[in-house]
Amino acid sequence: QSALTQPASVSGSPGQSITISCTGTSSDVGRYNYVSWYQQEPGKAPKLMIFDVSERPSGVSNRFSGSKSGNTASLTISGLQAEDEADYYCASYTTSSTWVFGGGTKLTVL
Amino acid sequence: EVQLVESGGRLVQPGGSLRLSCAASGFTFSDYWMHWVRQAPGKGLVWVSRIFSDGGSDAGSTIYADSVKGRVTISRDNARNILFLQLNSLRAEDTAVYYCVRSRNLNFDHWGQGTLVTVSS
Numbered sequence: 001q002s003a004l005t006q007p008a009s010v011s012g013s014p015g016q017s018i019t020i021s022c023t024g025t026s027s028d029v030g031r032y033n034y035v036s037w038y039q040q041e042p043g044k045a046p047k048l049m050i051f052d053v054s055e056r057p058s059g060v061s062n063r064f065s066g067s068k069s070g071n072t073a074s075l076t077i078s079g080l081q082a083e084d085e086a087d088y089y090c091a092s093y094t095t096s097s098t099w100v101f102g103g104g105t106k107l108t109v110l
Numbered sequence: 111e112v113q114l115v116e117s118g119g120r121l122v123q124p125g126g127s128l129r130l131s132c133a134a135s136g137f138t139f140s141d142y143w144m145h146w147v148r149q150a151p152g153k154g155l156v157w158v159s160r161i162f163s164d165g166g167s168d169a170g171s172t173i174y175a176d177s178v179k180g181r182v183t184i185s186r187d188n189a190r191n192i193l194f195l196q197l198n199s200l201r202a203e204d205t206a207v208y209y210c211v212r213s214r215n216l217n218f219d220h221w222g223q224g225t226l227v228t229v230s231s
């Protein structure tokens with residue numbers, strides 16, 4: 001199972017919006033709505049930010065939103081803040097009953 | 111509060127074995143599927159294995175990533191609220207932080223802090 005494809009890095013200024021893409025195949029992202037996004041700060045465990053493509057867990061800011069079109073899912077962060085600087089990973093359930101992660105995207109807030 | 115606390119990671123020689131543990135609290139452990147996810151130093155997250163909530167002996171109750179299949183065994187003790195990962199025939203590429211993760215509806219909703227396994231001579 002190959003990793004989902006994410007850009008290695010994205011950047012934006014405070015207040016701006018950024019979008020991180022996550023491209024898979026018809027066997028994972030394109031097949032199910034079980035796409036999730038995780039934020040990982042340096043030295044810390046990942047934190048669930050989005051599940052089921054576009055749902056937010058309680059306590060996660062509504063500045064975070066998710067969507068999907070075909071085999072590509074996207075995470076959008078609006079009103080960028082310095083505290084959003086972290087690594088972001090997407091993940092998807094697959095037709096093999098396994099899970100696959102993206103390679104990760106480093107978000108830099110300029 | 112959901113808590114997942116991993117232990118057992120250490121330096122081990124290539125070809126060696128190791129058993130990782132994850133103590134769960136703050137939720138009904140036996141109601142949830144559990145997973146192990148690993149992260150090599152400076153690299154991304156990689157899903158390793160899943161076990162059903164009842165941890166039964168049916169063939170489908172556990173599943174593994176191809177990269178570890180045949181060398182790794184996931185198990186659980188629902189009476190003691192502990193998840194295990196037995197790692198055998200360890201290789202340098204198994205060096206990673208191993209996270210214990212709870213899933214809910216096929217999404218990973220709670221993560222432990224991880225335990226570091228280093229495979230080196």
